[in-house]
Amino acid sequence: MDLSNSSPVITDPVAISQQLLGGLPSNLMQFSVMPGGYSSSGMNVGVSRLKIEEVLVNGLLDAMKSSSPRRRLNVAFGEDNSSEEEDPAYSAWMAKCPSALASFKQIVASAQGKKIAVFLDYDGTLSPIVDDPDKAVMSPVMRAAVRNVAKYFPTAIVSGRSRNKVFEFVKLKELYYAGSHGMDIMAPSANHEHSAEKVTKSLLQVVSGIEGATVENNKFCVSVHYRNVAEKDWKLVARLVNEVLEAFPRLKVTNGRMVLEVRPVIDWDKGKAVEFLLQSLGLNDSENVIPIYIGDDRTDEDAFKVLRQRNCGYGILVSQVPKETEAFYSLRDPSEVMEFLNFLVRWKKHSVLRAPSRFGSNSDSDSKVPTQKLHMCNKRFVDSLVLLVCWMVWKERNAHVFQNQRCSASFLFGSIKKEVAIWKEAGASAASSSSSGSGDAKPVKGLGLGLGLPDPRAPRRRAAKQPTAAPPPLPPRGAYASEALEKLTRETREAVRGLETATGAMAGLDDDAMMEEFVKQFEEFAGAQDMDSIVETMMQQLLSKEILHEPMKDIVEKYPKWLEENKSKISKEEYERYNNQLELMMKLNEVYEKEPENMAKIFEIMQNMQECGQPPSDLVQDIAPDLDLSKLGQLTFQPKELPASNLLSKIKEEEQRGALRVREASLPGCRCN
Ligand SMILES: O=P(O)(O)OC[C@H]1O[C@H](O[C@H]2O[C@H](CO)[C@@H](O)[C@H](O)[C@H]2O)[C@H](O)[C@@H](O)[C@@H]1O
Numbered sequence: 095m096d097l098s099n100s101s102p103v104i105t106d107p108v109a110i111s112q113q114l115l116g117g118l119p120s121n122l123m124q125f126s127v128m129p130g131g132y133s134s135s136g137m138n139v140g141v142s143r144l145k146i147e148e149v150l151v152n153g154l155l156d157a158m159k160s161s162s163p164r165r166r167l168n169v170a171f172g173e174d175n176s177s178e179e180e181d182p183a184y185s186a187w188m189a190k191c192p193s194a195l196a197s198f199k200q201i202v203a204s205a206q207g208k209k210i211a212v213f214l215d216y217d218g219t220l221s222p223i224v225d226d227p228d229k230a231v232m233s234p235v236m237r238a239a240v241r242n243v244a245k246y247f248p249t250a251i252v253s254g255r256s257r258n259k260v261f262e263f264v265k266l267k268e269l270y271y272a273g274s275h276g277m278d279i280m281a282p283s284a285n286h287e288h289s290a291e292k293v294t295k296s297l298l299q300v301v302s303g304i305e306g307a308t309v310e311n312n313k314f315c316v317s318v319h320y321r322n323v324a325e326k327d328w329k330l331v332a333r334l335v336n337e338v339l340e341a342f343p344r345l346k347v348t349n350g351r352m353v354l355e356v357r358p359v360i361d362w363d364k365g366k367a368v369e370f371l372l373q374s375l376g377l378n379d380s381e382n383v384i385p386i387y388i389g390d391d392r393t394d395e396d397a398f399k400v401l402r403q404r405n406c407g408y409g410i411l412v413s414q415v416p417k418e419t420e421a422f423y424s425l426r427d428p429s430e431v432m433e434f435l436n437f438l439v440r441w442k443k444h445s446v447l448r449a450p451s452r453f454g455s456n457s458d459s460d461s462k463v464p465t466q467k468l469h470m471c472n473k474r475f476v477d478s479l480v481l482l483v484c485w486m487v488w489k490e491r492n493a494h495v496f497q498n499q500r501c502s503a504s505f506l507f508g509s510i511k512k513e514v515a516i517w518k519e520a521g522a523s524a525a526s527s528s529s530s531g532s533g534d535a536k537p538v539k540g541l542g543l544g545l546g547l548p549d550p551r552a553p554r555r556r557a558a559k560q561p562t563a564a565p566p567p568l569p570p571r572g573a574y575a576s577e578a579l580e581k582l583t584r585e586t587r588e589a590v591r592g593l594e595t596a597t598g599a600m601a602g603l604d605d606d607a608m609m610e611e612f613v614k615q616f617e618e619f620a621g622a623q624d625m626d627s628i629v630e631t632m633m634q635q636l637l638s639k640e641i642l643h644e645p646m647k648d649i650v651e652k653y654p655k656w657l658e659e660n661k662s663k664i665s666k667e668e669y670e671r672y673n674n675q676l677e678l679m680m681k682l683n684e685v686y687e688k689e690p691e692n693m694a695k696i697f698e699i700m701q702n703m704q705e706c707g708q709p710p711s712d713l714v715q716d717i718a719p720d721l722d723l724s725k726l727g728q729l730t731f732q733p734k735e736l737p738a739s740n741l742l743s744k745i746k747e748e749e750q751r752g753a754l755r756v757r758e759a760s761l762p763g764c765r766c767n
Pocket residue numbers: 215216217218222223224225226227228230252253254255310312317319321350351352353355391393
């Protein structure tokens with residue numbers, strides 16, 4: 095939806111069709127308007143069938159137009175620049191449906207002493223919406239967050255997809271799954287599956303001539319996707335689906351995010367699925383169980399409604415625009431969902447350290463937390479610090495393993511402090527650019543956390559050449575990158591704030607004591623998630639398709655020409671090395687395209703890449719000036735070889751034994767990234 099449109103609120107498609115149908119004499123309305131959809135079954139064809147059909151098609155079309163609203167696009171980068179603070183409609187909506195992150199305190203306060211059960215929709219909630227439904231993969235960090243949540247709370251995925259398909263995406267055995275809008279947990283008759291197959295065939299036939307239209311069989315339901323169909327053809331899609339459904343009186347159609355969902359006319363939906371799951375998991379005690387349901391789509395409203403009616407638990411709508419909803423709270427996008435899930439885990443794990451600055455709790459347990467801890471428990475600071483310490487320790491470990499270089503704890507701490515200074519610089523710029531609200535998307539030095547990572551927001555030549563008047567469509571595959579970028583920016587900013595707090599809190603402590611404190615905090619946090627998985631998650635994020643694929647594609651595109659032009663200017667060895675590098679990059683791109691989740695392969699290629707050193711600097715300069723492949727390669731050794739959590743104690747031990755060679759002198763600038 096274009097926000098410049100008149101109504102800021104997306105209305106229910108049913109309401110739209112009812113409105114339209116309201117104009118007809120009631121005796122002509124023998125077709126049924128289903129809750130959450132409508133079916134053309136039982137239609138009285140005597141009077142003006144064509145007219146009724148037209149009304150149905152138009153109703154469907156209206157619903158299609160109002161679905162999957164898009165936000166304003168930034169002219170230069172195809173990104174959204176608008177902030178909710180500037181949008182009065184959004185602010186008004188937020189007052190009714192506040193952020194679940196901002197309201198975390200209330201949510202957990204009401205859950206004190208009760209059991210939380212978590213229900214999660216998949217598309218648009220755990221994975222960003224993308225053009226190709228088969229590519230709606232979940233990021234490794236999101237998977238880690240869901241895995242952690244499931245460690246502490248019974249967790250179920252409730253999806254419109256078939257159960258198998260959603261499992262293929264989520265890949266976590268510890269969860270419960272309800273596919274086909276929850277239908278596959280209620281053992282529907284084989285007839286439903288059969289008619290889904292039949293209607294899939296008919297739908298495939300009729301839409302085959304419409305460019306971009308696809309049909310997805312979700313076992314008991316069928317999705318007709320029109321996200322990639324030109325808007326002028328949407329009416330045709332609506333008409334054809336409507337026509338096909340006339341032969342299937344037991345099926346109805348509802349509208350989701352750029353998708354028409356054909357479902358059996360049975361009294362079953364995601365709300366019923368949630369009730370069923372609560373019952374069968376022994377969580378039906380509404381006094382003592384708080385179900386939290388997070389979803390982004392219309393079908394999730396059935397679940398929100400159930401929670402509201404039961405007067406227990408919370409629906410959380412994932413949306414960046416105001417919507418009519420039965421949910422109590424909102425989150426803007428999957429990255430906020432992940433943050434919320436992480437909050438839940440930390441709250442559960444560290445309830446003893448719960449402090450006002452962190453979750454705003456003022457429970458008794460707070461009084462037992464020492465003041466210094468209160469300062470240090472600023473959640474985001476701890477997170478950022480953890481990442482930072484983790485990263486530095488990891489680099490140290492690499493230097494230790496690959497270069498046989500070791501450093502003292504105080505040197506390591508010095509490096510951490512230097513890194514923090516870089517964060518500080520980045521955070522200050524990031525904070526000022528965001529608080530100015532100017533929408534200035536200039537790259538911020540240091541946004542790659544000093545890791546030599548490309549800044550996904552840095553304008554590349556290709557982007558700069560695009561005419562500013564016509565904004566490029568928001569590339570769905572960039573969603574993770576901007577998610578990652580947002581996260582890094584947020585963490586950086588918070589690290590800076592946290593650093594200030596910590597500086598005050600730790601004033602008077604000497605380097606070693608400070609280091610001890612850092613490590614203690616780190617271990618507390620790491621204890622919640624296990625150190626290896628934090629490192630692994632971080633490595634996965636840094637080497638993920640979302641971060642690296644775009645710059646790699648750009649380099650691979652230009653590399654052959656560069657080689658040709660420079661062959662006579664470089665040595666034979668260099669030429670071979672570069673050729674080798676190009677081949678590896680091509681391999682890497684292939685993995686990113688075909689099996690982006692295959693981290694083992696990505697690690698392997700990156701390791702080999704490390705041997706090839708940096709690509710020619712004039713080649714990468716325009717594309718990804720900060721990209722340092724040889725350094726990224728160092729990331730790829732499995733943490734299991736030497737758990738990073740042991741490293742600090744190992745360093746200390748060796749230091750005590752006097753076995754350390756301090757390497758400050760050998761490392762100019764002390765930057766070991
Ligand atoms: O209940 P959900 O798990 O949210 O499933 C609802 C539909 O999700 C998928 O479609 C949506 O996501 C696609 C990938 O991002 C996107 O291309 C499409 O436009 C969205 O509607 C799924 O493909 C459908 O079958 C589900 O019904």
